[in-house]
Amino acid sequence: MVKLVVRKSKIASDKTTERRDEFAPEAEIATQDDSICFLCADRIRCHHWRAKAKCTGCQRMYHRSCVAFLPATEDKKHMTMLCPACRFLDCPQPNYRHPTEVLKPVSSFLRDGFYVFPSTVLIPEKLATITSFVTALFEEHWRAFKSQSDVRSMTKGFSNFRRRSPGRYEMVFPWLYEFISRMAVSSERKGGKNKKVKQQCDKVKACPIWMPILQCLLGEKLKLLASGVFLAMPGAKNQPFHTDGPALSAEYNLPCHAINLFIPLVDAGELNGTQIQPGSQYDPNKETIVSIKTAQADRKGGEKYIIPNVAAGGAYIFDYRVRHRGLANLTDVQRPCLYFTFTTDWFADTDNFSMKRYSKELELSPDFQRLQSSYLKACSD
Template structure:
């Protein structure tokens, strides 16, 4: 299939930007979401540029108003939408005019694929409109792609300046760009130490109250984990004695499941009761989550704790959720009347949005850096110190949409991996879509890590936390495992 054609591209300006020779080169990217294709064995395809109607067929006049040779592309799967006249198979968002297959439109966002949902399909926004679109600010000095600082934010980010602290904006930009960021739970209290050579260094002081709460949570979850293992071992022994069967931990119980060898996940109400206040009372963490999710009131989607036993295996590379979109360029087919160069014509909504973004931007932006805001963010709170050798390994920028136009791309950057160290009292925020894996636990003790997940309010993860993947029946734990010696002594005295 021929490479997609893009209109209104100043290739010379792109080359100057990539080489760092021009900071004011203007690049107009108004290419269509469709591909100009002419299959050898198929006639030209005529598709109307108007929004799809709810009827099954399109009229001759609608087809005649389309662009010959232009085929719309599904924004979710990046494949051609050949049945735009069939409301049962295709859909077009009324807000942004992107085309989708119906299955792709409802895919991976937690909406039920029922008749009712399908009937209301065109009343919903697509995942791109729900998530929100932003542009990463870049500048290119010395032929190396570098993230911009807060001072070089586009004007569209200025509205955050009066609402959020500068450090929150900087951390949010790191999260959006890299896919992860490590932040302290406590306030920005630091202690300065001076070395013998006169050099000074700042270190975040962890609030003792926070440290004590995390220590108490670690002790409770350790007992709970031991109790769950004991209960499961007893089920296995009873099943062996009676020639019965027992549920595998790979599918697991509602509150206890095995992710891989030596790595378990447990669910306890105590986790959310402790973590949610700690996270929401930290101004820095709360503001970064709000900015990154493009939402003032994020949804608390899930919480729990991962237990990595000593000597456990490492995980395979994975993402916690898929990208909900594979294309972000304009959906309007090319035509003279829709061109942004024609000032006498009113641009269509998708074109108007792009024009406003381009005109609103004072930074040196490279094409292809338009991205969706995350729909979910994990917040890992380690209960023991995590080092670079036994924590979580990330591939920075792996969550970003690929460059849609290779001829415009900046100098390529080789993929690299980072495993950040996370002391107790700090949190690790990372995008649901970033590629990562848990490293093997080579230390001599277990590594518990509590987590809480926030999402945009419309999103629901029906896979990782759904009944189809894991069991709905909880595994009961004997109360004796959760009691301290004093509590056990008092209970026994009360029974006498």
């Protein structure tokens, strides 16, 4: 029987403390040991049939909670589903018939886990309009928050508005993508000549410059999972290093399943940007808490960390699994950054689902909705 090594994750998490010594880094286990979850490499302790999910492809066992982003059906002994590794094997992988404009970013992304667009992705003349809308959006959320009758704290937050840490706010706003994609540089304008990509772009009204790259990485049926704005006030502190989601296999370095697109509306860099660890999307379990702490001690973190310098209206994309953090805002202006999360078509964000279900939504005024429509109308003219 084939043996493999499952590394013990050293990333700080609640689960780490639960792990026992027998799962030390070099412990060997058999491929089809039903007692180990192949996503988190932890033991499956609960034997209730709803707590386990078996893959119909490779027969491997997972914690149901670890693969909650996948649809599963009930079986008598456990839930059944097709695991992430089997889904990637079943899917067509990025094909290399794309034009250079797509292939260069894609290969750079696959190596580093992120890619910085060489020029602005928003049409420069539209930047002022977008900034004024985002300012109005924050003012409206703030007004709605202040005028609510049963005062709910900002830390607890709302499904669409919360304070992530002092001076850092997040507004979740699904409508934003339609608005922004109309204000974006289109891929045709940049000379994309690939017929297939062009045909697809014709189907959707706007084909922003990032779309052919994302389709190559996530498949043509990719979906938009989340949209919104991160706002960092002057004086906001460094965030701790984190990934936006775990790797989907403890065994393989799988292809990317989710990508964030960040578009800062002011110049972003060392004084207010994001710090990324290139290549950390692979072998996420190799990282040690010690090396994360060392990097935190040194803001630049040596050559191991990169801070993209992005002009207002520029953009970068990064793999969900890449370690990164928002840097302190050392400038004297607010730093709004639009974010959009794209995923493969089979990935469902269960965290967001439960958030919507259990957390209250902050209601915006009808006046603001009218303002919203006027912005959309203005950008189509």
